Amino acid sequence: MVAEVKIWNPIEVAEQARKDYPSQIFASHLTIDPSLSFPLMKPLIIKLCKDIFKAWSNLDDSFFHVEKISGGITNLLLKVSVKEENCIDDTIAIRLYGPNTEYIIDRHRELQAVKYLSAAGFGAKWLGIFGNGMVQSFINAHTLIPSDIRDPKLAAKVAKELRRFHHVDIPGSKEPQLWNDIWKFFEKASVLEFEESKMHKTYETISFREVHDEIVELKGLSDRLNSPVIFSHNDLLSANIMINDDEDKIYFIDYEYASYNYRGFDIANHFAEYAGFECDYNLYPNMNEQFHFFRHYIQPDRPHEVSEKDLETFYVETNTYVLASHLFWALWGLIQAKMSAIDFDYLSYFFLRYNEYKRQKEKCFSQAQSYLSGFKNE
Structure with missing residues (x-):
C-alpha cells in the first residue's frame, strides 16, 4: 500500500527554506481562488x-501591472510588474496551483526540487510561497509548442540541457518514484465516483483488473533493462521548456512531478509529448529523430562519435518506458477528471493514453525482449 502524501503546509516549508536560504524566501498565509475571473483576481x-x-507594502495599487501568462491544464501563471516612480521595473511570476492538485502532487517533494534546482541555476529563482502557490523570478523567455521540440536544433539543445539536469544531486532518498507514483494513482483512480451519469458510465467501462495486470507486467520487463536512476523532470512537455532567443538559452520549468527516476522514463516521457495534448502519435519521433536526440544527450560535444551499441540501448530503454508514460498519465487523467475544475476532457485523455499503450505494447515488448535475449547471449 502506498503512503498518502503529507498534508501541504506552505508556512512550515517556508520556515525550513529560510534556514537554508536566509532572507531569500518569503511566505504568506493568503490563498487565491484560481477560478475567479481575472478582474476579481487582480x-x-x-x-x-x-x-x-x-518593500512593496505601501505602494499604491496603480504601480502594479498584472497579466495572465498562461492557463494550462494544471496551473495558472501570472506576471506581475511593479513600477515605482523613478525606479526600474521589477517583475515576478506567480503560479497558482490548480484546485485539488495536492491529491496527486507531492508539494513537499516539489519544493525540495525547486530549492536545489534553483540554486543549481535551473529555471526561475524561488522567491516565496503562499497558501496555494509559489512566487518566482520572471524568466525573459517564451514557452515552446509541440512543433518546436521537433526541430533538430532545438532537440539537440533540449538533449544537452536534459543531460545536465540529470546530473543534479538532490539530497534525500535516491529511490526511483515511477512505480510508487503509478500505484498511488492506480489506487486513487480505481475507486472514483462521478456525479454525472454519462461520465460514470464511461468510467465503468474501464477494467482496472486489466490495468493492474498491465502495470505488473510492464514493471517486470522494464526492471530488467536496468535503466540508470537519475534526477528526473518527469513532465518535460513543450510548455515546460522556455527559450530566450536573444541569449540562445533554454530553461526547464515546473518541477511538480520531479523526482529520482529512471533515465529511460524521463526521455520517453518527453518524446510522448511531441504528440501534444491532442495525442497525435503520428508525431512521436521516429528512430532517426530519436538517435539525433540520444547522440546530443550522450556526447553533446561529439555527437557523431556515439556508438551504435549505446544508441540501441537508449532506443530500447526509451521505447519500453514510453509505455509507462502512457499508464502514468492515463491514470492521472482519471483522477483529474474527478478533481479538477479546469475545462479539459481528462476522461477522454485517459482513453487516448491507455489505447496508445495497448496499441504499442506488442511492438515495444517484443523489441525489449529481443534486446535482452541478445544481451544475455553475448
Whole structure:
C-alpha cells in the first residue's frame, strides 16, 4: 500500500527554506481562488504581493501591472510588474496551483526540487510561497509548442540541457518514484465516483483488473533493462521548456512531478509529448529523430562519435518506458477528471493514453525482449 502524501503546509516549508536560504524566501498565509475571473483576481494578486514583499507594502495599487501568462491544464501563471516612480521595473511570476492538485502532487517533494534546482541555476529563482502557490523570478523567455521540440536544433539543445539536469544531486532518498507514483494513482483512480451519469458510465467501462495486470507486467520487463536512476523532470512537455532567443538559452520549468527516476522514463516521457495534448502519435519521433536526440544527450560535444551499441540501448530503454508514460498519465487523467475544475476532457485523455499503450505494447515488448535475449547471449 502506498503512503498518502503529507498534508501541504506552505508556512512550515517556508520556515525550513529560510534556514537554508536566509532572507531569500518569503511566505504568506493568503490563498487565491484560481477560478475567479481575472478582474476579481487582480486586486487579490496585488494584495498578495504586498504581503509577501514588505518593500512593496505601501505602494499604491496603480504601480502594479498584472497579466495572465498562461492557463494550462494544471496551473495558472501570472506576471506581475511593479513600477515605482523613478525606479526600474521589477517583475515576478506567480503560479497558482490548480484546485485539488495536492491529491496527486507531492508539494513537499516539489519544493525540495525547486530549492536545489534553483540554486543549481535551473529555471526561475524561488522567491516565496503562499497558501496555494509559489512566487518566482520572471524568466525573459517564451514557452515552446509541440512543433518546436521537433526541430533538430532545438532537440539537440533540449538533449544537452536534459543531460545536465540529470546530473543534479538532490539530497534525500535516491529511490526511483515511477512505480510508487503509478500505484498511488492506480489506487486513487480505481475507486472514483462521478456525479454525472454519462461520465460514470464511461468510467465503468474501464477494467482496472486489466490495468493492474498491465502495470505488473510492464514493471517486470522494464526492471530488467536496468535503466540508470537519475534526477528526473518527469513532465518535460513543450510548455515546460522556455527559450530566450536573444541569449540562445533554454530553461526547464515546473518541477511538480520531479523526482529520482529512471533515465529511460524521463526521455520517453518527453518524446510522448511531441504528440501534444491532442495525442497525435503520428508525431512521436521516429528512430532517426530519436538517435539525433540520444547522440546530443550522450556526447553533446561529439555527437557523431556515439556508438551504435549505446544508441540501441537508449532506443530500447526509451521505447519500453514510453509505455509507462502512457499508464502514468492515463491514470492521472482519471483522477483529474474527478478533481479538477479546469475545462479539459481528462476522461477522454485517459482513453487516448491507455489505447496508445495497448496499441504499442506488442511492438515495444517484443523489441525489449529481443534486446535482452541478445544481451544475455553475448
